[in-house]
Amino acid sequence: MNVVTPPAKLTAKDFATDQEVRWCPGCGDYAILKGVQKTLADIGAVPEKTVFISGIGCAARFPYYMATYGFHTIHGRAPSFATGVKLANPELDVWVVSGDGDALSIGGNHLIHLLRRNVNLQFLLFNNEIYGLTKGQYSPTSRAGTRSPSTPLGSVDNPLSATLLALAAGARFVARAVDSQQKHLPGVLTRAHQHIGTSFVEIFQNCIVYNDGVFADFTAKDKIAGSQIAVEHGKPLVFGADGKMGLHVKPGAFEIDVVEIGVNGITENDILVHDETNKVLATLLAGMQGPAFPVAIGVLYCDPAASYEQGVEAVKERAPSHNNGDLNSLLRSGHTWQVD
Amino acid sequence: MVTNTALKTEVNDETLRQQLESAVVRFAGDSGDGMQVTGGQFTLSAALAGNNLATFPDFPAEIRAPVGTTFGVSSFQINFGSRVIKTSGDEFDLLVAMNPAALFVELKGLKAGGVIILDTGSFSERNLRKAGYQNNPLEDGSLSGYRVIGLDISQLTLDAVKDFGLTNKEALRCKNFWTLGYVFWMFANKRKETVEWLRKKFAKRPEIAEANIAALNAGHALGETSETADGFQGFTIPQTEQAEPGLYRTVMGSEAIAWGLATGARLAGLKLTFCSYPITPASSVLHTLSNMAEYNVTTFQAEDEIAAACAAIGASYAGTLGVTSSSGPGIALKGEAIGLAIGIEIPLIILNTQRAGPSTGLPTKTEQSDLYQAVYGRNADSPLVVLAARSPANCFDVAIEAVRLATKYMTPVMILSDGYIGNAAEPWLIPDIDSIKPFPVSFRTDPENFHPFVRDEATLARAWAIPGTPELMHRIGGIEKSYDSGHISYDPENHQKMTDVRAAKINGIAKDIPPQTVEVGPERGPVAVVGWGSTYGPINRAVTNLLDMGKTVSHIHLNNIWPLPTNLGALLSQFDKILVPEMNKGQLLTVLRSEFLAPAVGINKVTGQPFKIRELEQAILAEMEA
Ligand SMILES: Cc1ncc(C[n+]2csc(CCOP(=O)(O)OP(=O)(O)O)c2C)c(N)n1
Numbered sequence: 001m002n003v004v005t006p007p008a009k010l011t012a013k014d015f016a017t018d019q020e021v022r023w024c025p026g027c028g029d030y031a032i033l034k035g036v037q038k039t040l041a042d043i044g045a046v047p048e049k050t051v052f053i054s055g056i057g058c059a060a061r062f063p064y065y066m067a068t069y070g071f072h073t074i075h076g077r078a079p080s081f082a083t084g085v086k087l088a089n090p091e092l093d094v095w096v097v098s099g100d101g102d103a104l105s106i107g108g109n110h111l112i113h114l115l116r117r118n119v120n121l122q123f124l125l126f127n128n129e130i131y132g133l134t135k136g137q138y139s140p141t142s143r144a145g146t147r148s149p150s151t152p153l154g155s156v157d158n159p160l161s162a163t164l165l166a167l168a169a170g171a172r173f174v175a176r177a178v179d180s181q182q183k184h185l186p187g188v189l190t191r192a193h194q195h196i197g198t199s200f201v202e203i204f205q206n207c208i209v210y211n212d213g214v215f216a217d218f219t220a221k222d223k224i225a226g227s228q229i230a231v232e233h234g235k236p237l238v239f240g241a242d243g244k245m246g247l248h249v250k251p252g253a254f255e256i257d258v259v260e261i262g263v264n265g266i267t268e269n270d271i272l273v274h275d276e277t278n279k280v281l282a283t284l285l286a287g288m289q290g291p292a293f294p295v296a297i298g299v300l301y302c303d304p305a306a307s308y309e310q311g312v313e314a315v316k317e318r319a320p321s322h323n324n325g326d327l328n329s330l331l332r333s334g335h336t337w338q339v340d
Numbered sequence: 341m342v343t344n345t346a347l348k349t350e351v352n353d354e355t356l357r358q359q360l361e362s363a364v365v366r367f368a369g370d371s372g373d374g375m376q377v378t379g380g381q382f383t384l385s386a387a388l389a390g391n392n393l394a395t396f397p398d399f400p401a402e403i404r405a406p407v408g409t410t411f412g413v414s415s416f417q418i419n420f421g422s423r424v425i426k427t428s429g430d431e432f433d434l435l436v437a438m439n440p441a442a443l444f445v446e447l448k449g450l451k452a453g454g455v456i457i458l459d460t461g462s463f464s465e466r467n468l469r470k471a472g473y474q475n476n477p478l479e480d481g482s483l484s485g486y487r488v489i490g491l492d493i494s495q496l497t498l499d500a501v502k503d504f505g506l507t508n509k510e511a512l513r514c515k516n517f518w519t520l521g522y523v524f525w526m527f528a529n530k531r532k533e534t535v536e537w538l539r540k541k542f543a544k545r546p547e548i549a550e551a552n553i554a555a556l557n558a559g560h561a562l563g564e565t566s567e568t569a570d571g572f573q574g575f576t577i578p579q580t581e582q583a584e585p586g587l588y589r590t591v592m593g594s595e596a597i598a599w600g601l602a603t604g605a606r607l608a609g610l611k612l613t614f615c616s617y618p619i620t621p622a623s624s625v626l627h628t629l630s631n632m633a634e635y636n637v638t639t640f641q642a643e644d645e646i647a648a649a650c651a652a653i654g655a656s657y658a659g660t661l662g663v664t665s666s667s668g669p670g671i672a673l674k675g676e677a678i679g680l681a682i683g684i685e686i687p688l689i690i691l692n693t694q695r696a697g698p699s700t701g702l703p704t705k706t707e708q709s710d711l712y713q714a715v716y717g718r719n720a721d722s723p724l725v726v727l728a729a730r731s732p733a734n735c736f737d738v739a740i741e742a743v744r745l746a747t748k749y750m751t752p753v754m755i756l757s758d759g760y761i762g763n764a765a766e767p768w769l770i771p772d773i774d775s776i777k778p779f780p781v782s783f784r785t786d787p788e789n790f791h792p793f794v795r796d797e798a799t800l801a802r803a804w805a806i807p808g809t810p811e812l813m814h815r816i817g818g819i820e821k822s823y824d825s826g827h828i829s830y831d832p833e834n835h836q837k838m839t840d841v842r843a844a845k846i847n848g849i850a851k852d853i854p855p856q857t858v859e860v861g862p863e864r865g866p867v868a869v870v871g872w873g874s875t876y877g878p879i880n881r882a883v884t885n886l887l888d889m890g891k892t893v894s895h896i897h898l899n900n901i902w903p904l905p906t907n908l909g910a911l912l913s914q915f916d917k918i919l920v921p922e923m924n925k926g927q928l929l930t931v932l933r934s935e936f937l938a939p940a941v942g943i944n945k946v947t948g949q950p951f952k953i954r955e956l957e958q959a960i961l962a963e964m965e966a
C-alpha cells in the first residue's frame with residue numbers, strides 16, 4: 001500500500017531562494033518580498049504551480065528571490081509573456097511584478113490590454129515614482145517638478161495615477177498597499193490572489209537611494225492615522241487616530257469631502273460605507289490626494305467577471321469541429337482530384 | 341473586333357478549338373468588380389480539369405479605391421497548362437479588362453496578337469477620362485495589334501439576370517460571373533464546381549446565387565453561339581501528363597504554412613499557440629489558424645507585434661509551441677523579444693511574410709528584402725535559424741522543418757515567405773501526415789543534476805523544464821546565465837563561453853539539414869544561378885530554357901539560409917561564375933560573398949512584381965557573355 005504523506009505546510013522561508021538579494025540596503029522591495037513570501041505561505045501556494053514573471057527594473061529582479069518558477073523578461077512586456085503563459089496553461093498561478101516605469105511607461109500599452117482582457121493573474125506594481133535601476137531619472141508617476149538626472153530643473157510633465165488608469169482600462173480588481181505596512185499588505189495580496197481575473201495592486205515602495213521619503217507624508221508612522229484611509233467593504237469610510245474623520249458626499253455636488261463626526265451636526269450615519277463593487281466610488285477613492293484628502297489603501301474595487309482564459313475556453317468549445325481534429329481530413333477537405 | 345451582335349443558332353464545333361500547351365490569363369477590373377473571386381474560381385476549374393498551374397493575385401493597397409481609377413485596378417493572373425508550370429507567367433495570352441482603367445494598366449503585359457475581352461458597356465466618356473485616355477482605344481486603332489472581343493457585358497448581364505428581382509446595382513455585380521462563363525467557354529472549362537460554390541456561398545440569399553449562375557451560363561452560352569470575324573473557336577489545353585499519381589488540391593502559401601505549423605506541432609506532440617497582430621500580407625495565416633481550434637490551435641490577436649512575440653515566447657515557456665507572425669515592419673518590432681528567446685534558448689517560430697519596404701513601402705507587393713533582418717537584424721551576437729519557402733506548397737514542408745529544428749535545438753527559427761507565395765496558389769499532391777516521421781518533445785522531469793541550462797551533448801540544446809513540473813523550479817531571464825548552474829552570472833569568461841555555445845549550437849544544425857543539391861544543370865561548370873525563396877519558379881524555368889537552348893548553366897536553390905548547408909562553399913567553388921537573382925539589392929549575395937569569399941554577382945529587381953522568365957534568361961545570358 002502506498003502511504004501518501006500530506007505535503008508539509010510551507011512557511012514564508014520556504015519561498016526564499018539561495019540567491020543573494022541585490023537591492024540596496026533599506027530598499028522597500030525587501031519588505032514587499034517578505035510580504036509576498038508570507039502571503040504564499042498563508043494561501044498554501046504550490047511552488048511548482050506558481051510563476052513569477054517580471055519585466056526590467058529593480059522591482060523586476062523579484063522572481064530570482066522566489067523559490068517558484070520565475071521568468072525575468074524584457075522591459076515593459078511582462079503582461080504579454082504572462083498572457084502567453086496563461087493561454088498555454090491556465091492552471092498556473094501567475095504573479096507579475098513590475099515597476100512604475102516598466103508598467104506605465106514602456107509597457108503602458110500592454111498593461112491596458114492585460115486589464116481589459118482580464119487575464120487571471122496578480123499584477124503587482126511597485127511604485128517608487130522613479131526609475132531605480134537606471135539611476136534615478138523621473139518616471140511617469142513622478143510629481144511635476146521632480147528633480148532628477150534627466151530633469152535637473154524639475155520635470156514638466158504631469159504624473160499618471162496607476163489606479164485610475166487601471167480602473168479606466170477595465171480592471172475588475174484594484175487595490176493599494178504600502179511596502180512597510182506588513183500587517184496590511186499580505187491581506188491585500190491574499191484578496192488579490194482569491195480574485196479571478198486580473199488583480200491589480202499598486203504598492204507604494206520607497207526607493208531609499210533615489211527618491212527617499214517620497215510617500216512619507218502618508219506612510220511615515222506618525223502620518224498613517226491622519227493621512228491614510230484603509231478601506232474595507234461594508235465598513236464606514238473613517239480614518240484618524242480616533243476614527244472620527246470620515247468621507248461623506250458633499251450635499252448638492254458630485255463630490256466627496258472629509259468631515260469630522262460630531263462637528264457641524266455630522267453623525268456616523270452621514271459617513272459613506274465602502275462598497276467595493278461600486279466603480280464610481282472606487283474612482284473617487286483612487287483620485288484622493290493629500291493633504292486635503294487621505295490616501296486610500298486596501299481593496300478599492302472588486303467586481304469579478306469571466307476571465308480571458310475562461311472566454312477563450314468557451315469559444316474553443318463552441319468552435320465547430322469539421323474533422324474531429326484529424327489533419328489528414330483537413331488537407332483533403334474542399335476540392336480535390338485524383339491523378340492515376 | 342468582335343461584338344455580341346453576330347449570333348448563330350447552332351453551337352460552335354468543339355473540334356475547331358485551337359490547342360495550346362499552356363496559357364496565361366489576366367483578369368483585371370475595378371477593386372469592386374470581384375476579380376480575385378473570379379480568378380479563384382477559374383483556378384479551381386483549371387485544377388479540376390487536370391491542369392498544372394500557378395497564380396498571382398495582384399491587388400491595390402486601398403480597400404475601396406475610387407471607382408474607375410487606375411490605382412483601383414485589381415488583377416488576378418493564372419498560368420495553366422499541360423506542362424509543368426513554374427511561374428504565374430510572363431506575358432498574358434488573354435487579358436480580361438472590365439473597364440478602361442484595367443485596360444490602361446494591364447495592356448502592356450499582353451502578348452502581341454493576344455486576346456482582349458472587354459466590357460464595351462463600361463467605356464463611357466467619363467470612365468475613359470478617369471483612366472487617363474485622351475481617345476477611345478476601341479476607336480482610335482491603338483488595339484489593332486490584338487484580337488479584341490468587345491462585348492457589352494454590363495447590358496448582357498442585366499439581360500441575363502432580369503428575372504431575379506435584383507436591384508440594378510446587385511444585378512451589375514453579376515458581371516464577373518458572366519465574364520467567367522465566357523472565359524470558361526473559351527478554354528472549355530466546366531462550370532459545375534462554380535455553380536456549387538455560388539449556391540453554398542449565397543445559401544442565405546438564393547436569388548443572388550441563382551442570378552450569378554444565370555449570368556455564368558449566359559456568358560458561356562454566348563461563347564458557344566457567337567461567331568467571330570476570324571473564325572476563332574476558343575482554345576483547348578490537354579491534361580497534364582507529368583503529374584505524379586495521387587490525390588491533389590490547390591493550396592495557397594498562407595494555408596500551407598498554417599497547416600504545416602499545426603502538423604509540425606502535432607508531430608512534436610505539442611499544442612500550438614499562434615500570436616499575431618494584423619498586417620498585410622501576413623494576416624491570412626492568422627485567419628486560417630483562427631478556424632483551427634479543433635487541431636489544438638489557440639490563436640491570440642495581440643495589441644501589437646511586440647506583445648504577440650512576447651506572448652508566443654510565454655506560450656513556449658509554459659510548454660506549447662509559440663509561433664508569431666508578421667511582415668517586415670512588425671518583425672522589426674519583435675526584435676528585442678526574439679533576442680530574449682535566443683538568450684533563454686526557447687523554441688519559437690517567427691514567420692515573416694515579406695513585402696516591399698522600407699517602412700510601409702508597398703504593402704500588397706512582394707519583395708524578398710528582409711534576409712539581412714532575419715540573419716543579422718538583432719542587437720548583439722544573436723544567431724537563430726532561418727529557413728525560406730520557395731513556393732506555396734513548399735510552405736507546408738518548411739513549417740514542419742521549422743518546428744522540428746526549434747524543438748530539437750531549443751531555438752527560435754525564422755521562416756521567410758513573401759507576399760507572392762502567401763497569396764499565390766498551386767496544385768499540391770496532398771501528403772499523408774501519418775507517413776511523416778514524428779519528432780516528439782520530451783520535457784525534462786528528472787531533478788537529478790538539473791539546472792535550466794544543462795545541455796544535450798550532441799545537440800547542445802538545453803533542457804526544457806516547464807512550470808508545473810515538481811522539483812524543477814528555476815528562474816530564467818535575459819541576464820547572462822552561468823554555463824554551469826543557470827544562475828545569473830556577470831563573469832566575463834562565462835559570457836564568452838555562453839556566446840560561443842549559442843553560436844556553436846546554431847552552426848551545428850548545419851549537420852542536421854539536407855546537403856545542398858543542384859536543381860537542374862551540371863554539378864560543376866561555367867555558371868551557377870543561385871536563388872532562394874519565391875524566385876524558385878522563374879529561375880528554374882529560365883535555366884531549364886537555357887539548357888534546352890544548349891547553354892551550360894545550373895540552378896542552385898537555398899532552403900536553408902542560416903545556417904548554410906555544410907557543402908555549399910565547396911559546391912559553389914565548382915563554378916566559374918555565380919549569379920544571384922533576388923528581389924532586393926543583393927542580400928543573399930552579401931552573405932555568400934562574406935561566408936565563402938565567392939565571386940558572386942547579383943541580378944536584382946525591386947518593382948514589387950515577381951521576376952519574369954524572359955527577364956532572367958536575358959540577364960543570365962548577358963552575364964554569361966560578359
Ligand atoms: C528596451 C529597454 N529600454 C530601456 C531599458 C533601461 N531600463 C531598465 S529599467 C528602466 C526603468 C525602471 O524603472 P521602474 O520600472 O520604475 O523600476 P524600478 O527600477 O524603479 O524598480 C529602464 C529605463 C531597458 N532595460 N530596456
Ligand code: SF4
Nearest residue numbers: 024027058132207208
Ligand atoms: S535603486 Fe532604489 S528601488 Fe532600486 S534597489 Fe536601490 S533603493 Fe531599491
Ligand SMILES: [Mg+2]
Nearest residue numbers: 099100130132
Ligand atoms: Mg520605479
